[in-house]
Amino acid sequence: MEPITTQYGQLIPQHTTDDLRKRDLFPVEYHRSGVVKSVPLEAQTPIDTPAGTVPAELVSFHENGNINRIFPLNGKLCGYWSQEDEAALAAPVTLNTPVGIVTARILSLGFFDNRSLRSITLWPEDTLTIASPVGMVETRIGVSFAPDGSIRSLEPARPTPIKTLAGEIMAYDPDAVGVNGDVNSLVFDHGGNVVRVATTLTRLTAISPDGRTTAFAPEQRESLCSESEQEVVPMVIGFGKDAVTVQTDPDGPVTRIPREGHVFFAEPFLPQLSNPFAGLRCSV
Structure with a gap:
């Protein structure tokens, strides 16, 4: 098998299979540009x-030749x-990241x-403690960054108190799926402000200009x-420049509330007090 020349060196594509791990022979893929x-x-x-140096069994590339993802x-x-x-077979890898030197077992970068x-x-099951804009957060699944190195999002490993413009929200999404760490439930803007958070333990109240509460x-x-x-079911709250959005059901509508004239505050929501089994989840 002829090696493929990349800016990262000569790479030898898979050309054999085995009865256990590599039962399929996966092809080399190319962009339309070749x-x-x-x-x-x-x-x-x-x-x-x-x-840093990362051991790889699969590498994908951007069209300019730079690595897109490495497994x-x-x-x-x-x-x-x-x-x-x-x-x-997964060994810890030491990485130089925007949040410092970390050592972890990784599915991909x-x-x-x-x-x-x-x-x-x-x-899965592994965690990292990340220095985030809202403090140290034990993180599962992954963390993503903006091109300037600021934290874009992360996935809290357990219910974590997070400061927002509505007050303290217990951030945690028990339904988070760990396909990759690019998109997570706790999201920040470039200034480090929380712009999206999922919670099962917080109630949000909005007070309108005429005094009505929702x-x-x-x-x-x-x-x-x-x-x-x-x-x-995790409730997702978004804090935009002009409005706060709330979705209490992933299949339901999103409610939009203008920030101007409204006051928002968060408080604990503990459904398990009335139903002790409400917080249980099965592994599937």
Whole structure:
């Protein structure tokens, strides 16, 4: 198999399979311009990235030749090879990031086309403590950055008190899916202000100019554990320049409330006090 020349060195594409991890032979893909787009590698290969040297089994590229995403492992999960089997091969990697030097097991790293770090995606169950604009936050799934290195978003690993313009909100999204760390439930603007947050433990109240109050709280749905049990649905609150938005159900409408003339405040919402099983979730 002929190696592929990249600005990161010669890469040897995958050309063999096995009965466990690599049951399929994945092709090399190219952009329409002819520039290589993704390369599954025959063997794990150390690659020098702006964040440090990372072992790779799969690499994708922007059209300008810079790395888009790098995966240390690329095994195929199936009945013969589980996530636990793959995780046993994952070794911690030390990275130079906008939030300092971190060491973690990573599913992938994402980069902008200018080579700056876009996101870190962690292995399931692994966490990192991140110095965020609202303080130290234990983070799961991942963290993403803006091109200037400021934190764009992260996924709190547990309910975490976060300061917002409405007061303290317990940030946590139990429904967060860890496909990658590019998009997360706790989002910041360039000034470090919270612009989006998911919560199951906070109620938001809006007071209109005429004194009327409107309260928003996380809703409940039938639990995956049992038809007789309920679980809380994360409520998503957005803080925009001109309005606050609230969505109490991911399939429901978004309510928009102008910031001008309105007063917003947050307070604890504890549905489990009336239903002790409301906070339980099944692993699926």
